[in-house]
Amino acid sequence: MLRRSDINLIQKSLADLDAARDSVFEASRISVRFSGRAIIELHRGDLQRAGEHLKSAEDALRDLEKMLRKREELKCLGNVTLAYQEYAEAKLLYSVMTEAKIPSLSEVGVDIEPYLLGLLDFIGELRRLCLNYLRAGQTSKAEDSLRMMEEIYEELYSIDHTAIISNFRHKMDTARKLVEATRGDVVTEVRRLSLETALKSYERRLLKKTET
Numbered sequence: 001m002l003r004r005s006d007i008n009l010i011q012k013s014l015a016d017l018d019a020a021r022d023s024v025f026e027a028s029r030i031s032v033r034f035s036g037r038a039i040i041e042l043h044r045g046d047l048q049r050a051g052e053h054l055k056s057a058e059d060a061l062r063d064l065e066k067m068l069r070k071r072e073e074l075k076c077l078g079n080v081t082l083a084y085q086e087y088a089e090a091k092l093l094y095s096v097m098t099e100a101k102i103p104s105l106s107e108v109g110v111d112i113e114p115y116l117l118g119l120l121d122f123i124g125e126l127r128r129l130c131l132n133y134l135r136a137g138q139t140s141k142a143e144d145s146l147r148m149m150e151e152i153y154e155e156l157y158s159i160d161h162t163a164i165i166s167n168f169r170h171k172m173d174t175a176r177k178l179v180e181a182t183r184g185d186v187v188t189e190v191r192r193l194s195l196e197t198a199l200k201s202y203e204r205r206l207l208k209k210t211e212t
Helices: 006-045 047-070 076-101 111-135 140-156 168-211
Strands: none
Touching: 006 047, 006 076, 006 111, 047 076, 076 111, 111 140, 111 168, 140 168
16 A cells, blocks of 8 residues: 555645646747747837846746746746747847847757747748838848848758757758749849849830830
């Protein structure tokens, strides 16, 4: 028979672990939510609100880290990785839109795995940015965004041993398709604008001839 003292100890230990897991999940959800809001505001062009949401996401991560220092066994939970990954993605986009640069691993302040996964998701945000520039007729900025997408993909592709990172290969495949689709969109729009400019120039020359 099991000792009653052992059963009580096991019960208390499991209850404490369950409560700690719930707290970790909640902090992770809060961080993910604010990171998502930051990205939305960045695409809307509201950098101030985006910065505020990013700060809230970071604060939630700091709370999360305090919990994980007491319960390191919970660090491998998928929600935890997702929280850091979403924060990295938002931080990358914020830095590009405010400082026109990709922040380093230490500047983002997350571990290697969420940084790499965040970079791959960031390629999708760059596509959205690129399409917004195309709609606004800002082809030069669109080309800059495409170039950044291509460089990130190529640099990540050159890294060895990424197979040990869960979901990395799938995200790489998705990123490649996004880069190819965006390249096609940019080329098509640049050609369209070039043709439009040539036609307008031709029309002006015709108009001058008819006036003379």
